[in-house]
Amino acid sequence: MKIGELSRATDTNIETIRYYERIGLLPAPDRTAANYRSYGDAHRSRLSFVRHSRDLGFTIEEIRSLLDLSDDPARDCGEADRIATAHLEQVEAKIAQLTALRNELARIVGRCRGGLAGDCRVIEALGDHRHCESAH
């Protein structure tokens, strides 16, 4: 299949597919006589793996390691689990951080009663950290 078809099949921007090839995440496919990229099923499933992992928030480097593992079925699976677990912990930390931030923002937003910027509580709160309830 040509790149446009692969793009539709995996819901991935064409430029992104070429980018993945350039950084060595996807192997360079064969070319047609007209120098068009020609992909097979192996490419499609590898790209699906990449997209799915990206959707789950894995970095390119993490995905590279995961792909290495899946390319070599004899290796220890624990490594994949370690990568995924570490990532899960990062996501949980991020959620906790965003939640604290959300609470602070909600407090700030609730203070506006209209009027002029000169005595705006929102702007005042942003300027002075001491208005905050918790560290962030």
Add this chain to the structure above:
Amino acid sequence: MKIGELSRATDTNIETIRYYERIGLLPAPDRTAANYRSYGDAHRSRLSFVRHSRDLGFTIEEIRSLLDLSDDPARDCGEADRIATAHLEQVEAKIAQLTALRNELARIVGRCRGGLAGDCRVIEALGDHRHCESAH
């Protein structure tokens, strides 16, 4: 005060301060005879405003708008409230998204029972979206 002192006072990297000046977020300060930047209190509080807003996740462009507002006390405060409210909604959306992702990841991570990568459930789940419980 010199840039190093401002850096310590606001817990901001020196390079970041110069960067903010370059993009017009902080006004260019006076210079000493030796061409060193020389800051006053107005700079310090403006930079604190910027840092605090960044900590709360506002983009540079949002901060630019908020600074414009606070520079012009006669303007309507509602705009500041709109920016902050829109940002709050984005943060809430991000938390929701990360929470869904966290659940999916936790499900995937829980499946590894060690062994070889060839039959690793983690790698399998990453490769095939159909293993997922919800859209993401």
Add this chain to the structure above:
DNA sequence: TATGCACCCTGTAGCAACTACAGGGTCAAG
């Protein structure tokens, strides 16, 4: 006086993970 050291300057390049052109070639349909 020399010299070491902390600090400051400019300008440019790098990071992640794409995205968006510019400027060209290919190919099937009408």
Add this chain to the structure above:
DNA sequence: CTTGACCCTGTAGTTGCTACAGGGTGCATA
């Protein structure tokens, strides 16, 4: 034979910094 959809390469932009390289300044100490 031309229109339009598709493809190619290569480069530059995005966000918000961070990290040099290569130089100047200012003060204390030997």
